[in-house]
Each structure stands twice: as structure tokens, then as C-alpha cells.
Amino acid sequence: MTEVAPRNTVERLDRPSAYYMGKNKRRKYSDDTEKPREEPTDNLKDATTLYVGNLSFYTTEEQIHELFSKCGEIKRLVMGLDRFNKTPCGFCFVEYYTHQDALDCLKYVGGTKLDERIIRTDLDPGFEEGRQYGRGKSGGQVRDEYREEYDPGRGGYGRAYADDQRQREEEEYGKGK
């Protein structure tokens, strides 16, 4: 008997990202317990929260609200902050009331522009206290440590990269002397 289960003929944009899946896979392999683990997508099947990345440090809650409320009422918005000086560091969590709103946001808003930057959205199992802070060495996001490109919206060069550059310049200056 034929089952009625049509399959999509093009890729869906409302799936968790390769980053999320990869992150979980890596965890899976490092863990050597034998008991069956949850599929990485299981804790996302009712997810109402999105991680939003590649924001400018200057983008405000109001701007985020303005764009993201096009997909449904926002229950909570948590700005990502620099761990040390508590200023926005270019990411946030947007929580909706329904899973469908979160999926729609992935489909319709992820990859479009906010404040003239292409933003990234990813389904997230839910905000927990502590996750609003950057995990980079200097307090911001890890990706901003080593970035080699100048990005005026995200504090210029990566911090570690900029430190490196400065040191090199100083050394070279010393050589010339």
C-alpha cells in the first residue's frame, strides 16, 4: 500500500544549521558512554527560540524587534553582551510564543538584512542564563577574536588579530631602529 508522504523537491530553510548539527556530533564522539543519545534535532522539535548572529554591535533591541516581530509576537529578546564590559557584542536570542513562528523566521528573515548586514538565524533549544555573554577570550564572540577583515560594525579587526598586528608592527619598528 502506498503511503502518502510527499518529499520536498528543494532544500528546506527551516532546518537546524550544519553548525548546530556539527557541534552536537562532535560532542557525541567525544563522549564515550554507550547509552543511546538523543538525536541532535530532538530538542529542537518544539523550539521557539532563535540564535541571531552577525549583528552590528550598534543594532538596538528596537531594530531587532521591528524586524523579527514580522514573524510573530516576540516573547523575549536577550541581547548578547560582552562578558566584561556588558555592551552588545553582535548576537542575540529571540524567543517567540510558537514553534511555527520560529520556523517562519528561519525561512523568511534568516539571511536577509538588518541594519544593512546579512544576519544569520539558527534554531536554538532555548536561552539559559549565562548564554548571553560572548565566549571569546576578550569577552566578545569567538569569531571576533581572529577575524582578519576590518568590520566597522563589529569593532574593527578581530581583537586577537589586532593585538598580533600591533605586536608585529612594534617588533618591526624595533628592528628598524
Next chain:
Amino acid sequence: MVESERRHHGPRGGRKRRYREDDDYDRRQRRRYEEPLVVKVRRQLLTIAESAARRAEDDVVSIAKSVTENYEDEELRQTYVDITVDLSLEQPLKIPFIAATVLVANAYKPELASDVIKKASVYLQHYIDTGAWREVKLLLRFLGCLQLVFEGSGIFSILEELFARAVDLQTASSEDLLGLELVKIILFTIPYVMASPATGFEAQAAALLEKTDIIASTPHALVDLVKPFGSEHGDPSGEQSIISLLQTQLQEESNRNWELACLPRPWKGGRDSEEEQRPFDSGGKHTFPQIVVPNPVQNGSRAIFPEVYFSVYANQEIETVPPMSDISSSLLRDSLVDTINTLDFNRIATAKYLIDVDCYFTPHMFVKRATPFDKLRDMSGDRATWKPEDVAVDAVFSQLFQLPSPEHKLVYYHSVLTECCKIAPAAIAPSLGRAIRFLYRSLETLDLDLSHRFLDWFAHHLSNFGFTWKWSEWIDDLELPLVHPRIAFITGALDKEIRLSFAQRIRGTLPDPYQGLITEGKEKDTPDFKYSFDTTPYASEGNEIMQLIRKKATDEEVQPIIDAIEGQAKSMGVEDPMLPSTDAFVTAICFVGSKSLSHVLSCIERNKERLLAIGPKSPHARRQIITSVMEYWVDQPGIGINIIDKLLNYTILTPLSVIEWALVDRLQAGIILAKTHIFEMITATVGKVTNRLRQIVAARTQQGLYEPQLSVLDETLKREKADMKALFKLIEDSIISVAGGSNDELMERGDGSGDLPEDEIIRQWGRRWLRVFQRKANVEESFIAEAMATATTVGTNAPPPQDEATATGVLADGDLDVADADGVADVS
């Protein structure tokens, strides 16, 4: 956006040197790799007709031969069968091409065609049972293209049966919409049957058309509700219902021997390397699958409303889209709209198919992509001047401007237009420009809900493209009165742009004459706190409250200052002393919380008890809360209405208080109706009420609900429904006087004649508001009525325990599944 580019290389960054060897290894591997046949056929099928560089006819033959020659390869066969049906459901533009592969295959291996038909019929049965009428339409189209391989009258038998159901439904109720939907399906199937290689069905088609005429041509009462333009100034695009339009076009087409010029015939002229394609009528014939149409049929989850044909490119000096007199207008639109609405899960794919629209219809129907509008003038008379990008964009707008509401969230349609613009900026941007100009010119008559959608899309779209727009061309309109719809649009659009960006940035995109619209106040992150000026009454108390709120002081500490204000107010003879005290309190909260939405929310949260106590004591003071918020944020009303929205969630405000504030207290003889943020605020408030009611309806109508919960929910529903009606009544009563020009203040304006040019504009605003909210009221009313029609009646008790177990078991599985299983059993 360097970052975004980088992301394609994966989180580790693809440019790093140490991965070079891996790349080389991959490349060598790939060279030796031979693609299995199933992978090749799969790709050929999925991308059929997508490329203008390949002849789709040749791919048709190649696919059909690959699969028939390897019929024993079960994986290949199954892949082919599955994808044919999946594509028919998801990419309607490809149906004629997919069907062509089946026609060709049938000549070589009728068993394969039989497999496909079997699968399609199982699906068709399922969708008929569940009332998924778009899917039914698409599968019938697919089978209709295969008419040649069926015995006897083929598809006509099921069309006749659907028609019989439509007649039953129409006879039962003059308000019936489902019957109309069935007729629409029949009408959209006929052209594909008639364009197919099957011959000799002219008489049957004509007979069916004769029968559908009476149903299709009778205008439905609700058509007026969904017309995009107000009736007062005539209809720029005619606005016939889609179904009556198609009926007329089909009759025309039958008189022209079913020319159906736009539909592709990809089964003709296919070549394979060595031999000519075998004539496909040499293949075996199949019985048309037996499909059981339930009596009566049901509607599925998508609500049905009449649809009218909408085009932003109607009445141009040169035709860039098919005119409504041409059946191509309906056929192109229908396929594109279905593509747009089924592929909402991948807007980039949607945009790609839209841009490629010229690949899926008769070649040479369109001018070359991205031909400038001005060039069309030079083209010789007889040639088609249809621009593929206009046809594509027009279809998206038809959905964005669908009343009462489109299938998906509006932002989906925004995102499709954004992607189209990203894929083919040179082609799409000028088309959007002409669409914007048309809509801007139509602002006075366009339905107000749609004006607002236009505004919202326009600002959002520009935010994706550096906020560039030729503002210079509307400079003259800046002289118009402030209440003019065009001024309302310009100020509203700039406000929305600022909300997505910031004032200084938007100022930089505007020519000089517009600079005055970006006031100094809009550039201030923190608006002034009025109590910091000594001239403001209660200045010192206001300041004190602000300091206390900032310190997170307790309620007891705030109370004495509130008392002081109210005491003073009383001594000055203020009628409601709670007004100045509420003003000071709420303005202080706004100021202390001005840094961001979360700041103001935590301020509200901390002072929740006092805020909640205001309303029950004085309805006027409750509305003062709104006044204080909106006045504090007067230059950035977007933030104001956001706060109002949150105050509604806290039940500090009631929906009724918001309506009273705007449409009673502040109506200002109707001037407020020209403010786009007020429309937004009222719409959002009404939306909250109707959403809640729909949730209650969902709870009330869930299956397996028995007493006593049944009565409890029914009571809640009745109460909230009455509240909703009262809300709509208040809106209507307030606006009707403006619309009719009988509003006292309106009559006292100027010389009192009501004949000032602005007076007529204001009356027009009134009529447009009225139409929107009457429609909303109607839609909700009929939604509830429809949902309740099948609800368990109050007083129904749970069946005895042993039965209950089985009953809930069925419900837990979903009763639809059970019905499907039966349906499947019938055909196989």
C-alpha cells in the same frame, strides 16, 4: 558583508592553506567517479526545463528512455515514480514536462506509466478526502496532461463528479465557497487536457463549460469584501473574480479551437542521440483510476475566500503582462501563485523559479529577460511585449495584496521579492519601481489594509537595499495637505525606515525638501523628560517620582508623591486628579526605561501592581497611560505602540481602552485616521483580541471534549465573543460619523460647510477605515460560525468507559489517518 561570504566555507574557514591537499584529493576522486544512473535521472527530473540552454524535449526523451530501458532497476523506477508525483505537487510549473516523460515512457513501457498513475491516484484520493484542494488541482492537472493514455473519457468522469458535488453545495447554500473552489479546479484542469496530445474531447469540454457557467459567472456576495480597490472611484483593473474571469476566457478559447498559446507542448520534437522518439500514442491505454469523492466533500485547513485578479501592471501604455482578456493571464498566474505558496520553505528556490518563468511556457511568449520598458516601445506591433519579470513580480504582489489575508505571513512575500532582486537586480529592480509607482498613485483608492501592507513592504524592501529610492520624483507631493494619503504614506514609510535603521542614516538618503520630515526629536535616543523643565506643572513631583523609579524604590515610597500631585490637582479643581499623577508616574517609567525595550519592560514589571490598579479606579486614568506613553515617544511612535502592546499583555490596558483612546478621545474630527501608526496600533490591538478568540474556538471545537469542560469553554467563548463584537461596534460607531461627514467636530472645521478639500479627504479615510474593520469583523464572525458548525454540542457527556478507550484511541491517532486508510483500500 565579508562575513556572509565566508560562511559558505564552513566554520573553519575554507581558505586555510592546510586544507588544500584535501581539496586536491576530492577533485581527483571526482574525476574518476561515475554518476550512477539513478542519480543522473533524479537530477534530470528535478531540474527539468530549468535551463534555457538545454532543450527540455530532449531531456524528456532521455529520462523516459533511461527509466523504461532499466525498468527492472527497482530503485530507479521507484525514484522516478516518487519524484514525478512530488514535483507535480510542489513545482506546478514543471507539470507539463513531467507529464511528457510519462507520455513518452508509456510508448516503451506502459507498466511504468501505470505505476505513476497508481501512485498519483492514491495521493489524489488522500487529498480529496482531506479537502486539500490545491493538491487536488495539481494532481488533476498532472493526470489531465496524461489524458491520451486513458481509456474512454479519461479524466472527464471525475471532473463531472466534482461538478455534481459543487452543484449540491451551491444548491444547499448561496453562501457556499467550497463548491466554487471545486468549479475552479475543474476550470483549471480543462486547458491542460485540451493542450495535451489527446484529441477529440472538444465536445465534452464544451459541455462541461456550459454547465459550470451558471456557477462561475454568478458573483459571490463576498467578492466585494476582497476587492483591493474601493468601489467609489471605479476599479482600475476590473477586479472580476478569478473564476468568472477564467470561465469567460475558456469559452473564448473553445471558440478558437483551444489554441492555448502559452502552454508548452514538451512531448513534441524530442530527440535522442540515435533514433527518433517513438510515437507516444502507440503505447497501451489505462483505465482512469477509480477515485471516490465523498458526499458531501469537506474543506481542509486552508480557509476559502473568493479571489479577484489583481495586477500592478494593468493599464500601462505598453502591455508588459498578459491582459485579462487573454487566458494566459490566468494560467500563468495560477501556476506562479501555487509555486510561491507551496515553496514557502525555500524563498531562494521560489525566486529562482519566478525569474525563470519564461522557461516553463511557450518560448517566444515573452521578450528577453531584463528588456527595459522603454525598449518595448520600439518593438514591432505583432510581437508579444510581455516582460517575464513583470509577470513574476505581479504574481508575488497578487499574494502580498490578497484579501482578507494571504496563505503565509506577509514577510514571506517580502523575502521572495528581496531574493528576486538579489538574483536579477537589473531585471527586477525596474519592475518593482513601476509597481511602486502604480501603488503610490493608487493610494487614495487602495484598500487601507493593503496601503498599509504596501508601506510595510516598501520600507522593509528598501532596508535590504541600502535605503535607496528616487525620492526626488515625489517632491511635488510634499505640498499636499498633511492628511493626504500620499503624505501619510511618505511620513509613514520614513518612520518605518527609521525603525529598521536610525534617523541620521535615513536623513542621509533623502533630498533636501524631505529633510524637514526628519525632526530633531527623531534623532534623539532619549527624548526629553518634560518634568525636567520647571514650566511643566508638577515638575518637582515628576522629578521625584523619576528618581524613585530609577532607584527601584518601593511602592510605599512612591505613594506620598502621588498623593501630593493628586492633592494639588484637587485644589486646582482638576476633575480627575488621577490624570496628572498617572501622567507623572508613566512618563517617569518611559524616561527611566528609555534606553531599550528591556529597560522599559523591567521598569513596568517592577511597578506592575501600581499600574494594574490604575484602570479599575478610573477609566480616564487608564487612557492617560496611553497618552503619556505616546506623548513621551511622540517622535518615535513605533516605540510607543510597542510599549502599548506590552501593556496590553500585562492587562494594564484593555483593548477597549486603546480603541477609546484613539477613536473617541483623540479622533480630532477624523484627522487621526491619517496617521499610519494609529492604524497599526488599532490593527495590532484588534489582532490580539481575534487571536485570543480563535484560540478559544480551537479549544472549544477540539474533538473528544465533554461536559463539564464543554460548558465552561462555551461560556468563555460566548463572553469573549460578545466582547469582540463590542470592540468592533465601538470602532464602527466612532468611524461611521467621520465617513458620513456627520462628525460634529468635522462639521465645525473651517467655515462649517464640510466642503474644504481636506474634509473630503478625511471622509475618505473614514470610509477606508470602516471597510477594513467591517471586513475583519465579518471574517472573524464567519470563522467562528464555520468552526462551530461541526463542534460537539453543549451537554454532550463522555461515552461509557469501555467505549471511551477506543474513541480516544482513534482521536489520538488523528481521525484523518483512519479515513485515509479506508480510501486507500478502495483504490488498491
